[in-house]
Amino acid sequence: MGENAITMNKKNIQFLLIWMLVTACTSNAQMTVTPIIAPSQISAPTDTPIPTVAATPIPTDFIPPAELITSGDWLRPNVALTFDVCQDPQYPAGYDSALVDVLTRYDIPATFFLGGDWMRTHPEETKALASNPKFELDNHSWSHPDFTQLSDEEIAQQIEMTEELLLQITGRHSRFFRPPFGFYNDLTLKSVSQHGLYTVTWDSISGDPDPNFDAATIFAEVKRTVRNGSIVIMHANGRGWHTAEALPAIIEYLQARGYTLVTVSQLLEIK
Numbered sequence: 001m002g003e004n005a006i007t008m009n010k011k012n013i014q015f016l017l018i019w020m021l022v023t024a025c026t027s028n029a030q031m032t033v034t035p036i037i038a039p040s041q042i043s044a045p046t047d048t049p050i051p052t053v054a055a056t057p058i059p060t061d062f063i064p065p066a067e068l069i070t071s072g073d074w075l076r077p078n079v080a081l082t083f084d085v086c087q088d089p090q091y092p093a094g095y096d097s098a099l100v101d102v103l104t105r106y107d108i109p110a111t112f113f114l115g116g117d118w119m120r121t122h123p124e125e126t127k128a129l130a131s132n133p134k135f136e137l138d139n140h141s142w143s144h145p146d147f148t149q150l151s152d153e154e155i156a157q158q159i160e161m162t163e164e165l166l167l168q169i170t171g172r173h174s175r176f177f178r179p180p181f182g183f184y185n186d187l188t189l190k191s192v193s194q195h196g197l198y199t200v201t202w203d204s205i206s207g208d209p210d211p212n213f214d215a216a217t218i219f220a221e222v223k224r225t226v227r228n229g230s231i232v233i234m235h236a237n238g239r240g241w242h243t244a245e246a247l248p249a250i251i252e253y254l255q256a257r258g259y260t261l262v263t264v265s266q267l268l269e270i271k
Helices: 003-026 097-106 116-121 123-130 152-170 186-194 215-225 243-256 264-268
Strands: 078-085 110-114 135-139 198-200 231-235 260-262
Touching: 078 243, 078 264, 097 123, 097 243, 110 116, 110 123, 116 123, 116 152, 123 135, 123 152, 135 152, 135 264, 152 186, 186 198, 215 231, 215 243, 231 243, 243 260, 260 264
Parallel strands: 078 110, 078 231, 078 260, 110 135
Antiparallel strands: none
């Protein structure tokens, strides 16, 4: 294969990945699922009122490095399963309780990156996630914008409003921030750091936002991309179309291969 063909193939793969991440929080397409373990339960947004959320500066006495983290130690057989739970306010998303049930049944630690607007419409689901001591909850912005197009003030508002609502609902702060779509620039990294958070993306993709990816394809993608120290990205907002079906096979495969499943903070050894 020639150099031009390889370059074009990489560009096509990058475009496909970006498209899948965009649709994960903005698509209003109908979900079609063929359950294997149990019927997938995708809850709709609730009407539970939430107090007015203001952008409140996050108190911090620690400023982490202004750098991007995509994985943990490649020499240790640890893997972090992470799940984005986000929505564009114009396209409300759901909650994949079947996926959470799988994690609970297998007693698996997991990290959820929560969008502020999603928490606003899913306060009870947010509390349910917080009630599991093996689940870690982190910041995924308020309305899922492209952070490379925002000013420092707009970035701060996105982070602080989400952090304030997370604190109101769960009583806890996050340690990590995942930029929407994985898009970031130097300003993003600096602002996130100044808020006392680490910027974390991923190095292992599942492709689960693509409705054409069935459970077997999602499983195959994780097998293809996972390695020691991997951070795997999936979705728990109802737009990981077949994630709940694929998850048991993913968990069993990783454990059989000798991987230890951990949260992001455990993977990076950050308390």
